[in-house]
Amino acid sequence: MLAFGREFRALETDDPTIIRWIESTGFYLGMTKNFPFLNWYPFSRLIRRKKEAFESFVSYAEKSVELRREANKNGTASSKPVDLLQAFIDAEDPESEKVRMTPHEVSTESIAMQLAGSESTSFVVCWVLHLLTLYPKFFNRAVDEYAASFRWSTSSVFTTVTRCCRFSQPASTRPCDSRPSHRALCPELTTPAASRSKDTISLPELR
Secondary structure (H helix, E strand, O other): OOOOOOOOOHHHHOOOHHHHHHHHHHHHHHHHHHOHHHHOOOHHHHHHHHHHHHHHHHHHHHHHHHHHHHHHHHOOHHHOOOOHHHHHHHOEEOOOOOEEOOHHHHHHHHHHHHHOOHHHHHHHHHHHHHHHHHOHHHHHHHHHHHHHHOHHHHOHHHHHHHHHHHHHOOOOOOOOOOOHHHHHHOHHHHOOHHHOOOOOOOOOOOO
16 A cells, blocks of 8 residues: 555455465566566466566556556645655655656556565564564554554554454463564563663563
8 A cells, every 4th residue: 555555455355466466576577587588489478477467567556656646736745645655756866966756667666665575574564463462552552653644544454453453462461482483583572671771662571
């Protein structure tokens, strides 16, 4: 949503289209980069479906940029959304007399946001949600900050995620001490308060 300015509604409609687009785009770009002959017939038929999904993804991104530019022309500066797509559109190159990106460059950056670090990002997000369910105080702070910054704070998807996180919060906020990965990801949670630096955010002690 933040990179395209439009909601995919994948969770609401159980539609995996955007996921398939991202997967196919990564596969197509990687394969054609490492095996250029796949761009030529008849080898191109081997990845024809991946290419079609890639082109659909590019078309979606370009349409998103077009819709946002039209909305900006019809609105005012104060009504501009606060998201990555708008940040790309407003971005200026300080070394080129503040030249802004072209629509094609903006759509390319939006697509890159979906591809770069997708696996590592999903891993981190899963752990963040897990830890937030263990510490409701910080979960509520995160929800309040998000709601104050983005207009999607009232969307059904955001509401569903927050409800799931609250439902998943255990009666006791004590995580399992036998999980080494928990300590590896958040060493501050298992570090005695006396040994922490003054700049460290203090979280509830694990017992």
